[in-house]
Amino acid sequence: MDRDELAGWLRLLLTPGIGNTTARRLMAAFGLPTDVFAQSPTRLREVVLPQQAQALQQVPPELETQLDSTLQWLATAGAAPRSLITLGDDRYPAALLAMEDPPLLLYALGRTDLWRPASSRNIAIVGSRNPTPQGEANARQFGKACAQAGLTVVSGLALGVDSAAHLGALEGAAEADDRLATIAVVGTGLDRVYPRRNLALAHRIAQHGLLLSEYPLGTPPLAANFPKRNRLIAGLAQGTLVVEAALQSGSLITARLASEQGKEVFAIPGSIHSAQARGCHALIRQGAKLVETIQDVLDELKLSSTPDSIAAHADAISASGPKDTENPLLTALGYDPVGLDALVARTGIATSQLQVQLLELELDNQVARLPGGLFQRIAHS
Template structure:
């Protein structure tokens, strides 16, 4: 993105009184932000109110400082970590957010350079209490790990409690594999980490995932921004798993937004005596799916092996490109662990992991819960 283009998007997003809805109308009428700011008051008045048109004619206070700060942030190098701004007009803007009523104009993204938000088609949001029970924290981490082992990125909010445990579980599942493990959607500018005790976790996420915010750099952790953040968690993920939640909690907001977007809501039941279970029980009464194992989630989602379906058939119901690979023949068509596969082939664990990752990226195998792998069958 050129500096002038960045300046236009920042000015539009920071102009007082211009929300996302008015900004989208302006973009639809005049094209890119530069086109919006080239219009006279009369033309602007045809799309927005007179007060909004007047505000658009004056650069917002502090705009130049924000442009300088954001430009410098974008061009700061950090050991392979990429910093970018994704705007409503970018090809890399996630289509799931475009389907929302109020998609943000800009997304600030930091993370590994090979990842982007269009890779979240099969992701699951894992949310819950900031003060979970010990079992709740364990459930969050173990479910997130199982989801990761099944090939699903985990989306959460980097908060204390369930969010942090979910990110950790997803990172556990990824190990050293170069794949998108988890996405953290935060309620501050990306030049700060909140809560501060998650600084190390945030650093791990930038190496094997992404951290996302719609808020400009310098934005502190303001209470009103976190419910807005929740709509992005719901919007990015294919469904939402609530691990533990009180009756009045942000997790229930995320669940409601997920349901309103026509996506699946999952909830883990708990003790009838625990306040942290009441939110999940309420969701289940309202139609959320009761979850006891990760398979309860996976059976509600489309199959992950879709890329293999495009391969030409060899006439035996399986992709022709995979029939001559000796590792795939050793794998067979039943779920198998790496230890069992090592015994069958005599390959080292390191060699197996490298080859299995290659086959997974090509769509020939799928990861299953429990550290198992299975050959992808043709559909």
């Protein structure tokens, strides 16, 4: 793409009052952005409102700066390839074209050489930014199992469930260099990472997966951008798995968008005492498929997998259940958050001794200490 062509795309993107839907209508009528801007005001008013036609006559003041920074970003050599994918490009995902407002541009950082935009083997994994320890472990375990089954995990690079899902996918696809491990759809420009705590994770994703954004370089983490980008997470995936979510969680937006796009929605149930499980329970009541293992997802999506990966995940789920020979305190804990007084009543162990045992289990990463003086057992894969 030469400078003039890129300038046309960026100008259309930056023009006030011209959203994705209007831009698409303009290109359907006139062709490429450079052709759109070659039209007279009269011709433009045949397709858009008068104020929109007037806006198209004005060059956005930030265009030259954005053009220079984009060209410099594309030309900068780094550990991961950089590219710009425009609407109509062969690499543009067909699934996004079916949406009402597909992005004009997708900024891409990472393994575009492994990206198959027409692939249906993508699964979105989303959930709370503040999950319970068990929720975070579930996200990582399912991310790994999905990658081992040959699926690409799509998420949003947020803290909590998103990060755990990306990490699990990177672990599961560690030995498969010929396919994309995970896709992170972000709500900022690709020249910055938000949250900063995920900088190292973003670098790993760029090396073994792909980071995507519809926002121009330099775009800060604006609150309104994150719910909007959720439609792309849902759009890129054949189904969306919600691991943990409160009733007001943004993950439920992704699930709703997936449902509106005709995609499958899955949810992992949790404790009836956990606020972070209520969003998943609400989805299940609304028709989302209850998920216990990766096989539930594969069956619903009619996808195949290797027997070894399915068996490994089933064994991991089974192994997390109570055993006759396990610590009796773990059995007494169950998997719901529980307070110290309740544990004393269940076990008959003196409070001082119980606190010592809980500390030992906490240091061994078998029990997590929660706010409010609660404890929760952690199931590991």
